[in-house]
Amino acid sequence: MSRFLFPKWSNALLPLIALVGATVPIYVLYFVAFGFSPKTLEVGYQPVQPVPFSHALHAGELGMDCRYCHNTVERADHAAIPATQTCMNCHTLIKPESPKLEPVQASYQDGLPILWTKVHHVADYAYFSHQAHVNRGVGCVSCHGRIDQMEVVYQSQPLSMGWCLDCHRNPEPNLRPVSELTNMSWGLALGLEGEARDKAEAEFAQQRIEVQNLYHINPSENCSTCHR
Amino acid sequence: MTTMNVNTKVRSGETDNTQDVPGSRAPLVLNMNKFNQVTQQVCQVAEARRTPMAWYITFAIGLGLLSLLGFCIVYLIVTGVGVWGLNNPVMWAYDITNFVFWVGIGHAGTLISAILFLFRQKWRTGINRFAEAMTIFAVMCAGIFPGIHVGRVWVVYWLFPLPNQMEMWPQFRSPLLWDVFAVGTYFTVSLLFWFTGLVPDLATMRDRAKGKIQQIAYGAFSLGWRGSNRHWHRYERAYLLLAALSTPLVLSVHSVVSFDFATSQLPGWHTTIFPPYFVAGAIFSGFAMVVTLAIPAREMFGLKNLITLRHLDNMNKVILLTGCMVGYAYSMEFFIAWYSGAIYEKFAFINRAFGQYWWAYFLMVSCNVITPQLFWFKAIRTSIPIMFALSLLVNVGMWFERFVIIVTSLANDFLPFLMGRVHAHLGRHRNLLREFRSLPGDVHAVLSLPPDDRHRRSEGGHARGGSAFR
């Protein structure tokens, strides 16, 4: 009577199965940790906008202050997308007939807003206030990245809760004098080398501490700070 | 391995081996004098060509109920936990009741396996395997309820301390999180204990199997067990260790479940006797469930020589003992509620017995304390129909125990405004009232919550940013 016998090599297979069994959970963990992270899923979102507006030109090359257009940022929680009027402050005169400006002109004529696509979305259950951050020396660049170098704006930071907490736990590296809010290159010591660079960096560090002391910055980590 | 001896006699089709002769143990396996007979008897359940018709019938009923459960769960997830009738102040009722009930049922398996093993109660071997299996399924049932109670089942992994983008961690000071660890550990250890016990038996099945599929399956799951005594040596140590580890674990699990309530300040919940009281209750309901399952099983599969009247008699004694313990706890609660001098505590217990849920309380007391007292009589302890009925009653009573503890304690809040201002809002919330009155759980509090102005005010603060569009 024949009886099923496992082949001899099945004994050698077992350590392999054990190895796979040990690897799979680690694999899955890492896959979830990296693959499902906002750094993968959220960062780099670069929607096509109705108007090919270039931040690199306006904010970078022209050096226009961010607040020229996003004028509510210091007074309100929301940093406003500018009204068409704001564009037309200049573009009534400058290149008014440019095809790139057609949607702007159309909006200006019929009074219907331009439908910009929102890039930076903080979940609706989190209450983020621009004014609270901006008026305490957190610069635009900290959350939005080098807007002044972006032809088309994309999300450069994960905007995840952990990312918020990193700064709330250690705000100092993201502080700057309020006067340098919109200065994208502040604190970089660009073009400096050696001792001069060290000196500049020491000075930036000093200024960050000063700002922290000036505004008594001790960010809350309570749940209700953001979820209320 | 003992043949019929002085300790047994045949009575109405049942071999009665419950006769006590001090100094000798009654046989636990009847009508057998060869090792092979035991193997034969045990294996015939799984090897039988024809499954009993009764099995198909019960399975069909079970499957039907399971589908209904599945449907209800989907409905609940889609609709929200409100379908339970949860509302302020009764924020959890059926979910936690069922959770505690099933975790309690789950205690019998490991208790029989572990504690009786440590106490060298050899009669455990007749019932331990299926009691362990029952435990595993009971804990799985229990696991459903916190899972769906969280409302958002898909994020239930948040219960575990995993690194995440929120850089958040579970709150280890919460008893609800202790539950996760306690029930998780309990399920894992029960599974290991059950499987460890199963391995040599699977090897027996493997060596008897006729079909190739069975040979492969039993071969794989028996892990190549060949009965080596060098293996048995470590195996026995490990089994003892697992039993020694499971024993305090069993105690801890239901203690932790009791902490869910007792750590609070709610009168009726905050009682220091809760941990041992819950454990006694869990063993009580668990043994009742084992009796409920053992009786049809021994009939259906012809296991009367293995699960003997003595096993059932012993289980009924455990039910009697734990029923008395539960009764002790009920009375201590009442006594201390009076003794404490705290009016709220007093109210909570008077309300429990005579309030709107008095019927649930008296159902609980009669099923849990009064009915088990019948087991003082040996005629009742050895009567199959009566013990079957009593075991069902105990389970009903224990379900109501949890219901009573949870719902009656919550249903009457203690804020004075709850009484005074209910009527003032009746007109405004007439429709709400009609809707809620049909639901279990007291809803007076909902109706009297003042409208919250603060939200409106804070919304106003955002208005100034509003002129960005032209």
Add this chain to the structure above:
Amino acid sequence: MPPRILFFAVALLSLFAMVPFAVIAWVRSAPSPGRPIHIIQDMDFQPRFNTQTLNPLFQDERAMRPQLAGVVALGEVGTPHFTDGVVDGNWAQALPSEAPMSMDLLERGQLRFNIYCSACHGYSGYGDGIVNQRAMDAMSNADGPIYGTAWVQAKSVHDPTVRDQSLGQIYNTITHGIRNMAGYAAQIPTEDRWAIAAYVKALQKSQDARLQDVPTARTCEPEQMSHASPTIDLTDRNIELGSKGATARIACLFIGVICLAAAFLLVFIGQMEWTAFWKAWLQNWFFILEISLGALFFVFVQHLTKAGWSTAIRRPAEVLASNLNWLWIGFLPFLILLLMGKAGHIFPWSDMEMLAAEAPAEAHLVEGKRAYLNTPFFLIRALIYFVVWAFFGTWFLRASLKQGRTDDSAPTRLMQKMACPAAILFGLTITFATFDWVMSLSPAWFSTMFGVYAFTGAATCGFSVLIITCILLQRNGVMVNVITREHYQDMGKLMFGFGMVFWAYIGFSQYMLIWYANIPEETGWFLARQLGDWGWFSAWLLFGHFCIPFVFLISKHPKRDWKTLLFAACWLLFFGWYDMYWLVIPVIPHDLGTFETYDAAVQAYASETTGIGHPVNWLLMVGMLAIFASFTIARLRAHPLLCRKDPWLKTSLDFENF
């Protein structure tokens, strides 16, 4: 050898396993117009209208409604000066009162100017802003299309036509615009427009000023910022003590009487308060009582479970339990004190007048419990406990002795039956006795679990004394090979399980639940055991009663060796006594509720002492134990140490742990 295809499959699988991570790396490296994937969507996008979102309800689909023309928002009505820059029909010359001149205003103006104006007008106001430059370049640049650019050089604010303008006029220009310049009313709030206007004026001045115009104090602005920076023979020879132990009995009695007399003497000469003495008496007497109660528990549980292994050691337990028929004597002092009405400092409820005077709040609470806490009922209850205990304590010994004289197993059956009521009555009496004699020492405090806690204490003391008794008997050359290491191991297990682990479980649960709920009327009892030296005392209780013996006894080997087991039993017996001290002696301070913080209470009671070092405590402990030992030895000598005809004896003698 496994088939080769397995290797290929594994290699291929490993290769495919890399793909997801490659995709992740690729996704991270480049921006993409693809919408972000939200794995968990709930509440992320809420069904509400956010700022600047769409609302199809309106024709222009804007959720935020624009202001109607000519409508002024609530709270934004100002004087004509402030809103229009007009005073009495003329351009205002000065700043409105809503925006008074200050350095802050000018700085704000500068910042706003740099944001909104400098693009065209330049940072210095000369009309050389970068937009202006680019526009001019665009017009002249032939490289690209002009798209109808018709730029007019931006005005310099230093142009005399502007320099001479009044503040109001400049404000008006900013608000409504002029010629090619658009109005900035929508972009810049009123206050800020005034600030810009003021800054423009200052800018004009600055470009047309001399050094003397600058105040000396302002020439240099040295701003100092503070740099504050911030843990097995069954003949009589072997199973009867016979003449052995006579000396020990006398010696124990002698020591006991001496110790007790010395303790009394110390109190008479004023070394201790009488109240403190009677509390210490209560503690030590209750300790002895727990030993006997633990032994009684051991005896009836063996019958209840029809245990076979324990028959060899049951007689010593029966003897220990039989002491319950005289232990009531220790209660007599309290009977007398209560009848005399002088127990107020021990049992505060017995003297309500005194309690009301000392602690009115507590008295108020205790008033509600008078139906239970009153002297007559207290004494009746005590009588019930003593009758129940004395009955069962002696009944089991007598029944067992009867079994030793007959081959009939009837006495065994009877004992098995009797174990049921014994268990029930034991449970109830030990619970209420503890409530009466320990819990009511702090009459306002309560804990449902306290009865169970007392049971664990009885288990600790009873099982450890049973072990000590068995070892001492064997050391005296009796019970040789009757009691084996197998029995010791099992007794050790019971001591380990009930006296330590179960004790810790009950103790922890009670503490944790009270700690967690943090209700003032409950926490006081534990606070009193945490203040001053009591904190260390409690910590030692935890380590001495659980942690240290747990690690020591967890292995089977120390339980099987009589020397180590004797050590462990003595250790635990001591900690059973220690536990009683911890239960009885501390008093909840009446003022505990008045402290604002826990730290304040700790500070105030930092000097609180436990008094454990006082000789009276030790004299009472040694004295009572010695007298208890003396009576026990007397009974052990009077009866055989083994129930020779017990049906389970063979099982017990053959017993082996697996």
Add this chain to the structure above:
Amino acid sequence: MSATTKPSSAKASQADSPPRSYGLIAEFETPAQIMKAAERVRDSGYKWWDCCTPFPVHGLDKAMGIRQTILPIIVFFMGMAGTCAAFVLQSFTNASDWTVWAGVWVTGYPFLISGKPFMSLPAFIPVMFELTILFAALSTFGLMFAFNGLPQLYHPLFRNKRFRRATDDRFFIVIEARDPHYFKARTWEFLESLDPIAIEEVED
């Protein structure tokens, strides 16, 4: 370590070569018989041998001369490791703001809940207890099978038809061919002296 744990992989590679002898098995009918037989084998100096029984036979360990396993000691320390792990986990996540590497960088997050201290030892004890049990139980289970060299789905003994009753009602003594004292004829003779029901040779 068990004498029968692993057929070495070197042997496995010679699968094509003619079958080698694994050893001899002797079949007994009662526990008492095998007990006596085991004592004889033990005293005769064989090292690579074993008893296979359908259930653990009390006293056979001693008859075979098996030393106590160190399993309980390891399990004790694994349990302690569980206690420490739970303590570290809880105090790190709920009572510290440290950033440490645990596969990824993670940071503790002390946040205030119901006025309890961050380091709430009484509240940490239940999880410490549970993880103690979990670590100890998992290591008991894992190490018991690991020390036994299980799972081992293939074993030469499974080739023998008689041996199938080793899991039912028969008791076997196995003497392996690799034992230095093993000489087939002599060992066969020795086994016969033990008075078994049957003796058979098992091929590898």
